[in-house]
Amino acid sequence: MNPPQLALSALTKSFRQRVVLDHVSLAVEAGQRFSIQGPSGTGKTTLLRIIAGLEAADSGSVWLAGKVATEGAKIKLQPWQRGVQMVFQDLGLWPTRNVLQNVMDARQAAGLPHVKEVSTQVLVALGLGDFLKRKPGKLSGGEARRLAFARALAMEPKLLLLDEPFASLDPDARHAGFELLEQVLDQTSAAVILVTHDPEEATRLGGSQLRLVDGVLACI
Amino acid sequence: MIAVFHGRSPRPWWSLAVGLTLLAAWLPLLPILEPLLRFDRLAHMLDARTAALLWRSTWISGLAALLAIVLGWPYALLCTRFQFPGAGLFRLLMPLPILLPPLMVAQAWFGLTGMTGPLATVFTFGVCYAPLPALLAARSLHKQAASSFESALLIAPRLAFWSLLRISFLPAMIGAGFAFLFAAADFAVPDYFATVGDLFHVYAAEIFGHSRNFDFTAGATASLPLVLLGVVILLGNAILLKRQLGYEKNSGRYATAISAGRLTLPILLFMLTIVTVLLLAPLGRVIFETGNQGPLSERTWLEVSQQAFREGIDRGRGDLMRTLGFSGLAGLLCLFLAPLWAHMLLHCKNWLRLPLVVLVSLPLLVPSVALGFGSILMFNRPWLDQFYSSSLLPALLIAGRFLPIAVFLLLDAMSRVPDSREENAALAGCSYLQRLFRYRLGTQHASLWLAAGLVVAFGVRELDFAILLPAANASAAVRYYNALHFSRDNFVAAYGLILILLLFLPVMLHGWWQSLRSSDQ
Numbered sequence: 001m002n003p004p005q006l007a008l009s010a011l012t013k014s015f016r017q018r019v020v021l022d023h024v025s026l027a028v029e030a031g032q033r034f035s036i037q038g039p040s041g042t043g044k045t046t047l048l049r050i051i052a053g054l055e056a057a058d059s060g061s062v063w064l065a066g067k068v069a070t071e072g073a074k075i076k077l078q079p080w081q082r083g084v085q086m087v088f089q090d091l092g093l094w095p096t097r098n099v100l101q102n103v104m105d106a107r108q109a110a111g112l113p114h115v116k117e118v119s120t121q122v123l124v125a126l127g128l129g130d131f132l133k134r135k136p137g138k139l140s141g142g143e144a145r146r147l148a149f150a151r152a153l154a155m156e157p158k159l160l161l162l163d164e165p166f167a168s169l170d171p172d173a174r175h176a177g178f179e180l181l182e183q184v185l186d187q188t189s190a191a192v193i194l195v196t197h198d199p200e201e202a203t204r205l206g207g208s209q210l211r212l213v214d215g216v217l218a219c220i
Numbered sequence: 221m222i223a224v225f226h227g228r229s230p231r232p233w234w235s236l237a238v239g240l241t242l243l244a245a246w247l248p249l250l251p252i253l254e255p256l257l258r259f260d261r262l263a264h265m266l267d268a269r270t271a272a273l274l275w276r277s278t279w280i281s282g283l284a285a286l287l288a289i290v291l292g293w294p295y296a297l298l299c300t301r302f303q304f305p306g307a308g309l310f311r312l313l314m315p316l317p318i319l320l321p322p323l324m325v326a327q328a329w330f331g332l333t334g335m336t337g338p339l340a341t342v343f344t345f346g347v348c349y350a351p352l353p354a355l356l357a358a359r360s361l362h363k364q365a366a367s368s369f370e371s372a373l374l375i376a377p378r379l380a381f382w383s384l385l386r387i388s389f390l391p392a393m394i395g396a397g398f399a400f401l402f403a404a405a406d407f408a409v410p411d412y413f414a415t416v417g418d419l420f421h422v423y424a425a426e427i428f429g430h431s432r433n434f435d436f437t438a439g440a441t442a443s444l445p446l447v448l449l450g451v452v453i454l455l456g457n458a459i460l461l462k463r464q465l466g467y468e469k470n471s472g473r474y475a476t477a478i479s480a481g482r483l484t485l486p487i488l489l490f491m492l493t494i495v496t497v498l499l500l501a502p503l504g505r506v507i508f509e510t511g512n513q514g515p516l517s518e519r520t521w522l523e524v525s526q527q528a529f530r531e532g533i534d535r536g537r538g539d540l541m542r543t544l545g546f547s548g549l550a551g552l553l554c555l556f557l558a559p560l561w562a563h564m565l566l567h568c569k570n571w572l573r574l575p576l577v578v579l580v581s582l583p584l585l586v587p588s589v590a591l592g593f594g595s596i597l598m599f600n601r602p603w604l605d606q607f608y609s610s611s612l613l614p615a616l617l618i619a620g621r622f623l624p625i626a627v628f629l630l631l632d633a634m635s636r637v638p639d640s641r642e643e644n645a646a647l648a649g650c651s652y653l654q655r656l657f658r659y660r661l662g663t664q665h666a667s668l669w670l671a672a673g674l675v676v677a678f679g680v681r682e683l684d685f686a687i688l689l690p691a692a693n694a695s696a697a698v699r700y701y702n703a704l705h706f707s708r709d710n711f712v713a714a715y716g717l718i719l720i721l722l723l724f725l726p727v728m729l730h731g732w733w734q735s736l737r738s739s740d741q
Contacts, residue, residue: 092367095467096386109376
């Protein structure tokens with residue numbers, strides 16, 4: 001039997017006196033989808049950052065495909081060694097590089113083959129074919145979001161972390177954004193964890209719905 | 221009239237700021253810009269000798285700017301975004317070398333290595349102005365969106381490192397551009413190396429040379445090529461800056477520093493080497509010089525050093541107090557003027573911003589010597605006799621010359637404050653000054669005091685126009701310059717160290733203030 005794509009075991013994290021993750025455990029199989037809801041400031045983003053290796057935990061462990069990635073405060077696998085991609089709330093695009101370079105740089109640095117072909121293909125599939133030479137600062141909000149998804153997708157991740165990718169959008173844009181996400185998810189076999197405030201988004205994603213309150217992760 | 225200034229409109233205050241800047245900064249520039257209207261003079265300035273001197277100044281300054289970027293950029297990169305022992309201390313030390321008077325650095329490196337000539341000049345300027353690319357690069361690295369860096373880190377460390385290089389490249393270039401300008405406009409350092417070694421000339425020394433035959437008009441007009449060069453570089457920098465600002469979209473979260481890991485020791489050694497070259501070696505040499513003596517002397521190093529400091533305080537105290545007086549007055553003036561200008565730039569129409577930036581920056585782009593010539597030509601008139609010989613004139617000139625530094629520092633600080641704070645105050649009926657000082661600058665007091673402190677510090681180290689202007693002749697920098705040229709080495713070193721202490725004070729206090737604030741939060 002294959003080990004789960006992601007396993008969290010008794011993960012704990014505090015900021016000063018405030019416990020934001022209290023013995024959180026979870027197992028995510030390949031291709032499985034999870035959404036995590038909860039009020040602001042409850043540690044949802046922190047959980048994703050610990051999974052991505054961008055932050056250490058206080059105690060507990062993170063396992064990725066059977067390998068220990070984080071053990072307590074020690075990061076055993078660096079972020080680039082985890083096969084994880086994350087779409088950040090503010091997208092995290094590289095402002096000095098154009099649309100095509102944003103995706104190509106990523107594929108090239110990761111040593112993936114057919115850099116230009118695949119990058120162009122993914123961008124065209126997500127409707128950015130006409131903007132390949134444009135800098136991210138010149139894109140509309142929706143186009144920039146497409147680019148962030150395209151870059152994550154082009155990395156062929158095993159695990160895709162989405163940190164409120166549609167926050168601060170109006171209802172129409174949010175609807176369009178979710179259609180884009182469904183389009184993205186159709187093209188990947190990665191396990192997905194979506195952090196959101198919106199129960200409707202969680203329902204549309206499908207899979208298991210979780211809620212993080214007072215540091216405790218529970219099924220809805 | 222008073223009611224106008226009590227009102228809610230910024231216009232009366234902005235007009236006052238423009239009026240004061242006209243007096244302090246723009247009037248002395250008129251004689252420098254006059255040849256632009258007279259083609260016969262313009263043609264006369266472009267002879268073969270002038271061209272050769274300009275070329276020498278250009279390559280010396282170009283190499284100095286290159287050295288500044290080579291030293292400053294990696295320094296900023298490592299101490300801003302990497303975790304290693306002492307990174308915080310290195311960050312604190314970063315701006316200090318720019319406060320060292322270049323002449324003192326030249327003297328120290330001549331004492332250490334015996335180097336002279338144009339390459340020694342390149343080295344001195346490169347070392348002195350390395351903080352410019354460093355500080356601007358550090359600022360951009362600080363402003364990089366955390367998610368932009370982290371999304372690269374999820375892919376490959378090489379990519380994350382490239383993202384740091386890319387985001388800080390333009391600011392480092394802008395800093396190098398300013399380093400080029402300041403190096404091209406400085407006559408004292410090449411003059412020093414030409415005195416202690418083989419004779420050579422640069423263009424700024426040519427400008428200064430006109431003071432020897434009291435031809436102030438020729439001196440002022442001769443600086444026009446450097447001014448034009450300055451404007452070209454400023455415009456180039458403005459374009460780069462506009463592009464850079466489009467890249468900075470920090471949402472408030474700062475990327476965490478990368479652990480240096482196995483590279484800790486090499487990074488630490490590299491940083492120590494740079495700090496030694498920029499700061500410790502020149503300071504160490506100057507400290508050594510305070511007690512240095514001939515082989516027949518029977519006194520100890522400490523006795524000679526103590527004697528030098530006593531002399532420094534006894535003989536230089538009057539000049540030092542005068543310098544602090546007019547520099548302090550300049551700082552006070554900027555405390556009031558700089559926020560008004562920064563606010564004006566923040567709120568003016570887009571098409572007006574660049575011309576205003578050029579106008580505000582112009583006094584800093586003009587060689588300081590030429591500013592001295594210009595002031596003599598404008599203000600040395602019988603009916604202005606009292607003003608011309610008072611401390612008010614150097615105070616005004618220092619305020620005008622260094623106002624751009626204060627303005628741009630505050631513009632950066634103000635742009636971090638959400639407009640809504642000021643708009644809420646406007647809705648509540650607050651006066652313009654309340655809105656500006658209480659609500660826009662209320663959380664940026666450290667930047668305000670730093671801006672004024674830097675004006676004072678640069679005023680204290682100002683030499684070039686102080687040599688020319690009778691009211692500023694009895695200043696600390698001029699006493700230092702004269703003593704250096706009369707080879708009073710112990711006194712020069714001790715006096716220089718007293719000056720350095722004064723120059724470092726505002727920056728160190730700001731660093732301390734900031735660290736207190738961050739520990740509070």
